[in-house]
Amino acid sequence: MALRQCPRRLWLEVHRPALREEAPASRVRFAIGDMVGVLARDLYDPDENGVLIDVDTLGPEAGVARTQDLLDRRVPLFEAGLEGGGARAFVDVLRPVRRGSQRLWELIEVKSSATPKLSQRDDLAIQCYVATAAGLPLAAIKLAHIDTRFVYRGQDDYRGLLRELDLSVEVRARHDEVAQWVSEGQSVVAQEQEPRRPTGWHCRTPNPCPFLRHCRAGEPALAHSVQLLPRLHAGQRRAIEAQGWRELAELPDAQLTPLQLRVKQHTLAGTVYFDREGAAEDLRACAAPWQFLDFEVVQLAVPQWAGTHPYQMFPFQFSLHVIDHDAPLAHVDHLDLSGAEPARSFAERLLEVCPTRGTVFVWNVEFEQARLRELAERFADLRTALLAISDRMVDLLRITEARYYHPAQRGSWKLKRVLPTLPGALDHADLDGVQDGHAAMLAYIEAIQPDTPDERRERIGRELRDYCRLDTLALVQVWRMLSGSA
Numbered sequence: 207m208a209l210r211q212c213p214r215r216l217w218l219e220v221h222r223p224a225l226r227e228e229a230p231a232s233r234v235r236f237a238i239g240d241m242v243g244v245l246a247r248d249l250y251d252p253d254e255n256g257v258l259i260d261v262d263t264l265g266p267e268a269g270v271a272r273t274q275d276l277l278d279r280r281v282p283l284f285e286a287g288l289e290g291g292g293a294r295a296f297v298d299v300l301r302p303v304r305r306g307s308q309r310l311w312e313l314i315e316v317k318s319s320a321t322p323k324l325s326q327r328d329d330l331a332i333q334c335y336v337a338t339a340a341g342l343p344l345a346a347i348k349l350a351h352i353d354t355r356f357v358y359r360g361q362d363d364y365r366g367l368l369r370e371l372d373l374s375v376e377v378r379a380r381h382d383e384v385a386q387w388v389s390e391g392q393s394v395v396a397q398e399q400e401p402r403r404p405t406g407w408h409c410r411t412p413n414p415c416p417f418l419r420h421c422r423a424g425e426p427a428l429a430h431s432v433q434l435l436p437r438l439h440a441g442q443r444r445a446i447e448a449q450g451w452r453e454l455a456e457l458p459d460a461q462l463t464p465l466q467l468r469v470k471q472h473t474l475a476g477t478v479y480f481d482r483e484g485a486a487e488d489l490r491a492c493a494a495p496w497q498f499l500d501f502e503v504v505q506l507a508v509p510q511w512a513g514t515h516p517y518q519m520f521p522f523q524f525s526l527h528v529i530d531h532d533a534p535l536a537h538v539d540h541l542d543l544s545g546a547e548p549a550r551s552f553a554e555r556l557l558e559v560c561p562t563r564g565t566v567f568v569w570n571v572e573f574e575q576a577r578l579r580e581l582a583e584r585f586a587d588l589r590t591a592l593l594a595i596s597d598r599m600v601d602l603l604r605i606t607e608a609r610y611y612h613p614a615q616r617g618s619w620k621l622k623r624v625l626p627t628l629p630g631a632l633d634h635a636d637l638d639g640v641q642d643g644h645a646a647m648l649a650y651i652e653a654i655q656p657d658t659p660d661e662r663r664e665r666i667g668r669e670l671r672d673y674c675r676l677d678t679l680a681l682v683q684v685w686r687m688l689s690g691s692a
Contacts, residue, residue, distance in 0.1 A: 290339030360512030
């Protein structure tokens with residue numbers, strides 16, 4: 207699968223694995239995948255007769271040997287190691303089945319995504335190839351993924367959470383294609399020197415490559431990479447790759463949108479774009495008291511609370527700063543680490559502390575408004591008040607995007623990119639522990655586990671509060687700059 211993304215990645219995975227640096231989003235994906243994997247073992251082995259092949263402890267070769275020893279027992283096997291045709295694979299689930307007198311196996315790859323992806327079909331095709339080459343008789347090859355229609359009934363009853371897609375015909379037909387991948391991969395791994403390939407958009411597809419920093423460090427320094435441009439559509443990317451453009455200065459202005467052209471011009475000139483009058487005009491009609499609000503949410507592939515479904519968003523924390531004319535800046539927050547379903551307490555606390563008049567500033571209004579609408583649908587008695595907050599929201603992101611750009615943002619208007627360019631030197635990198643939304647989600651999941659020590663839970667609570675507070679303090683700073691009150 208590394209080869210499918212980039213031959214250079216495959217070589218590094220084998221020869222230089224210590225260079226891996228996982229992106230925050232990847233860490234969240236791995237954590238969710240681990241939770242789904244544990245649950246899958248319960249679902250596919252209700253009688254608890256199965257065996258987990260602990261590859262991390264045994265090592266790959268011993269894991270394959272252990273699998274071979276267990277096949278005759280005809281019990282469900284998890285992380286089963288198979289080897290054949292020049293490749294090795296570890297299968298999420300091998301389940302014994304009978305077809306008349308035939309003793310066969312179902313090969314099941316379990317994924318935490320809600321919909322099947324092309325890369326997952328590739329993954330399953332590779333596993334089918336290896337299993338077939340190893341001589342394992344397969345009755346079916348399936349992809350199991352999360353069914354978002356599932357509603358958790360409680361009492362650890364997760365029957366129906368995984369939806370199986372039988373891909374036997376499709377992946378068996380790709381045997382020769384996979385054989386070519388394996389042959390190519392063997393050649394790549396056998397090379398003494400690291401393959402050379404420039405970084406590009408393939409480094410982020412289907413997932414961020416953990417060797418990106420390493421590969422970029424070895425490239426000639428670019429004055430300004432074309433990848434700084436925001437919102438490049440597929441046609442623009444194809445043109446850039448076809449022409450071999452790597453420097454921002456090489457791109458014709460006529461092929462750029464007004465926003466992209468602004469980024470190019472001010473990046474090359476090293477100047478700041480700031481439409482002060484336009485920004486002040488945008489904010490002039492925003493009535494006091496001015497409120498600055500940020501949510502943190504958790505999404506779980508495996509629902510934890512009865513009546514909820516996979517990947518439902520649950521706000522568990524907010525931070526709110528308030529400015530009322532000449533009054534001192536006020537702050538209040540909410541964080542629920544009790545382990546109980548957090549939405550109701552979140553909504554009630556927000557209504558308790560949020561002023562009922564004035565302007566509510568957020569960063570990316572669609573997200574906060576969507577969460578409030580979901581809460582309003584769930585809690586009819588709070589509906590009117592929650593929607594009233596939503597109606598008063600103003601998106602500072604859109605105003606900033608239209609009126610401000612600093613070359614240090616590197617083509618992004620994420621709050622963490624904008625904030626360090628402003629006077630005052632607030633920076634999420636200065637935080638201890640939680641520094642982004644992905645880390646906040648992982649921290650919350652850890653904190654609500656029953657076996658998390660109280661001391662660790664308290665520390666997580668402090669880190670989460672500091673992180674969310676900085677987000678809304680950042681909104682205050684951006685607002686002051688845009689409104690001319692800084």
